[in-house]
Amino acid sequence: MGSPKIVMVGMVVVVVVVTVGGVEVMGPPPCEFPAIYNFGDSNSDTGGISAAFVPIPAPYGENYFRKPAGRDCDGRLVIDFIAEHLRLPYLSAYLNSIGTNFRHGANFATGGSTIRRQNETIFEYGISPFSLDMQIVHFDQFKSRTGDLYSEGNSDRDKLPKQEEFSKALYTFDIGQNDLSVGFRKLSDAQLRAAMPDIINQFASAVQHLYEKGARAFWIHNTGPIGCLPVATFYIRNPQPGFLDQFGCIKGQNDMAVEFNRQLKDRVNKLRAELPLAALTYVDVYTAKYGLISNTKNQGFTDPLKVCCGHHENYDHVWCGQKASINGTQYYGASCATPSTFISWDGVHYSEAANHWIADRILNGSLSEPPIPVTHACHKNPGL
Numbered sequence: 266m267g268s269p270k271i272v273m274v275g276m277v278v279v280v281v282v283v284t285v286g287g288v289e290v291m292g293p294p295p296c297e298f299p300a301i302y303n304f305g306d307s308n309s310d311t312g313g314i315s316a317a318f319v320p321i322p323a324p325y326g327e328n329y330f331r332k333p334a335g336r337d338c339d340g341r342l343v344i345d346f347i348a349e350h351l352r353l354p355y356l357s358a359y360l361n362s363i364g365t366n367f368r369h370g371a372n373f374a375t376g377g378s379t380i381r382r383q384n385e386t387i388f389e390y391g392i393s394p395f396s397l398d399m400q401i402v403h404f405d406q407f408k409s410r411t412g413d414l415y416s417e418g419n420s421d422r423d424k425l426p427k428q429e430e431f432s433k434a435l436y437t438f439d440i441g442q443n444d445l446s447v448g449f450r451k452l453s454d455a456q457l458r459a460a461m462p463d464i465i466n467q468f469a470s471a472v473q474h475l476y477e478k479g480a481r482a483f484w485i486h487n488t489g490p491i492g493c494l495p496v497a498t499f500y501i502r503n504p505q506p507g508f509l510d511q512f513g514c515i516k517g518q519n520d521m522a523v524e525f526n527r528q529l530k531d532r533v534n535k536l537r538a539e540l541p542l543a544a545l546t547y548v549d550v551y552t553a554k555y556g557l558i559s560n561t562k563n564q565g566f567t568d569p570l571k572v573c574c575g576h577h578e579n580y581d582h583v584w585c586g587q588k589a590s591i592n593g594t595q596y597y598g599a600s601c602a603t604p605s606t607f608i609s610w611d612g613v614h615y616s617e618a619a620n621h622w623i624a625d626r627i628l629n630g631s632l633s634e635p636p637i638p639v640t641h642a643c644h645k646n647p648g649l
Contacts, residue, residue: 292641293641293644295640295641296435296482296640296641296642296643296644297433298351298353298433298434298435298482298643299369299426299427299430299433299434300353300368300369300370300371300426300430300431300433300434300435301344301347301348301351301353301356301369301370301434301435301436301437302370302371302372302373302404302431302434302435302436302437302480303344303356303370303371303372303373303374303436303437303438303439304373304374304397304400304401304404304436304437304438304439304440304471305344305373305374305378305437305438305439305440305486306374306375306376306377306378306379306393306439306440306442306443307337307374307375307376307377307378307613307614308342308343308374308439308442308486308489308614308615309342309343309344309372309374309437309439310335310336310337310342310358310372310374310375310376310378311334311335311336311342311344311345311355311356311357311358311372311374312334312335312336312357312358312360312361312372313335313358313359313360313361313372313373313374313375313376313395314335314360314375314376314377314393315333315335315358315361316335316358316360316361316362316363317360317375317395318387320333320335321333321335321336321337321586322586322587323586324339324574324585324586324599324600325337325338325339325574325585325586325611326338326339326340327339327340327600328340328604328605328617329341329617335358335361337376337610337611337613337614338610338614338615338616338617338620339573339574339600339604339610339616339617340616340617340620341617341620341621342617342620343439343486343550343620343623343624343627344356344372344374344437344439345620346620346621346624346628347437347484347624347628347639348370350624350628350639350640351435351639351640353369353370354366354368354369356370356371356372357371357372358371358372358374358375359371359372359373359403359404359407360375360395360403365424366424367407367411367424367425367426368423368424368425368426369426370426370434371404371407371426373395373400373401373403373404373407374400374439374440375393375395375400376391376393377391377392377393377443378392378393378395378396378397378400378440378443379392379393379396379397379440379443379444379447380396380397380440380441380444380464380467380468380471381396381397381444381460381463381464381467382396382398382399383396383447390447390450392443392447393443397440397467397468397471398467398471400471401471401474401475404475404478405478408428408431408478411425411426411428412428415427415428431478431479431480432479432480432481433481433482433643434480434482435482435483435484435639435642435643436475436480436482436483436484437483437484437485437486438468438472438483438484438485438486439486439550440468441464441468441487441488441525441529442488442489442491442522444464444525445457445488445491445518445521445522445525446491448460448521449518449521454517454521457521458521458524461524461525461528462528464525465525465528465529465532466532468529468532469532469535469536472485472536472540472543472545473536473539473540476540476542476543480543481542481543481544481643482543482544482642482643483543483544483545483546483642484546484548484639484642485529485533485545485546485547485548486548486550486627487525487526487529487530487547487548487549487550487551488522488525488526488529488550488551489522489550489551489554489555490514490519490522490551490554490555490558491518491519491521491522492510492514492515492516492517492518492519492522493512493513493514493515493519493554493555493558493569493570494609494612494613495569495570495571495572495577495609495612495613496612496613497514497515497518498513498514498515498570499577499580499582499612500580501515502580512558512559512569513569513570514558519555522551523551526549526551529547530547530634533545533547534547542645543645544642544643544644544645546633546634546635546637546639546642547633547634548627548632548633549627549632549633549634550623550627550632552632553623553626553627553632554615554623556626557569557608557619557622557623558608561608564622565606566606566607566608566618566619567606567607567608569608569609570609571607571609572607572609572610572611572612573600573601573603573604573607573609573610573611573616574586574598574599574600574601574604574610574611575587575598575599575611575612576589576596576597576598576599577612583596583597583598584598584611584612585598585600585610585611585612586598604616604617604618605617605618606618607619627639
């Protein structure tokens with residue numbers, strides 16, 4: 266997609282001429298999003314779980330922020346690149362009470378979050394108590410309280426959103442991966458497949474609720490190839506033929522993610538009919554991530570199943586930023602020397618370099634339905 270050219274009549278912008286495949290077509294102007302409101306898990310958490318529980322330690326954050334920054338990464342996440350692309354500040358976590366600025370949005374995501382509420386604590390398997398329904402409750406409270414503070418002339422109003430801008434904001438989602446991981450741990454394949462419609466419907470209910478509160482522009486990521494996360498293969502010995510695909514990913518887990526994404530896409534299509542004023546963009550992050558994993562060397566990355574941060578040898582594991590004793594020897598989960606060549610930062614989360622690569626593939630709209638860039642995601646019928 267080429268650069269947009271503004272066509273002016275007097276002082277009014279009429280259309281934008283965009284070059285697609287060498288052909289000029291008419292389209293709407295870019296959106297002017299005043300804010301982003303994000304919902305999700307650790308793939309887009311910018312500090313929520315760190316604020317609520319134990320802060321994420323060094324060496325997380327070292328390669329961009331030069332210190333831990335509440336992100337499960339050595340640097341920026343895809344949501345950070347979305348903010349940069351829209352020329353907005355990085356999102357402050359709603360749960361963080363120190364040094365936050367919500368003028369241009371808020372992040373309700375927390376590491377370990379699921380769509381469907383789980384009956385276990387974060388200290389068991391790392392599942393966040395802030396499931397999607399609770400993130401929606403937090404949003405409602407945020408919207409109500411900031412409105413009150415703004416109308417009262419609060420001295421911090423320059424750090425608060427204006428109420429009329431909530432309907433003009435971009436609402437982003439990246440959640441569902443942990444629902445699958447919990448399912449792999451607790452359910453049979455048949456039980457997990459049977460649970461999917463309910464999980465998808467709970468997601469749709471969250472979108473419907475935000476719509477009723479005035480939200481109009483939705484940017485919805487599907488879930489990635491969970492079977493390609495190195496942590497998924499750490500404890501596998503002598504797998505049966507066909508258990509792993511040609512790239513070393515667990516085929517059955519990826520098949521489950523593909524089915525989840527199929528149902529999510531179908532439900533988003535139904536939401537378009539149910540929410541007539543909404544612009545809903547379904548973003549195929551799975552294809553971007555699997556495309557990187559399946560073509561690593563040509564993209565300048567190392568083996569996708571190798572992990573940059575932590576000590577992982579001979580089925581012994583010291584996680585990133587942690588210390589442990591193995592056979593009487595102390596080990597520290599340190600960073601590798603070249604994080605920018607690794608896809609996986611810590612075995613579960615992508616490196617900043619991989620996140621940047623993925624963002625470059627999804628923000629231009631080439632993997633979206635409808636095929637529009639994030640800059641135009643407010644348009645219901647973009648015509649691009």
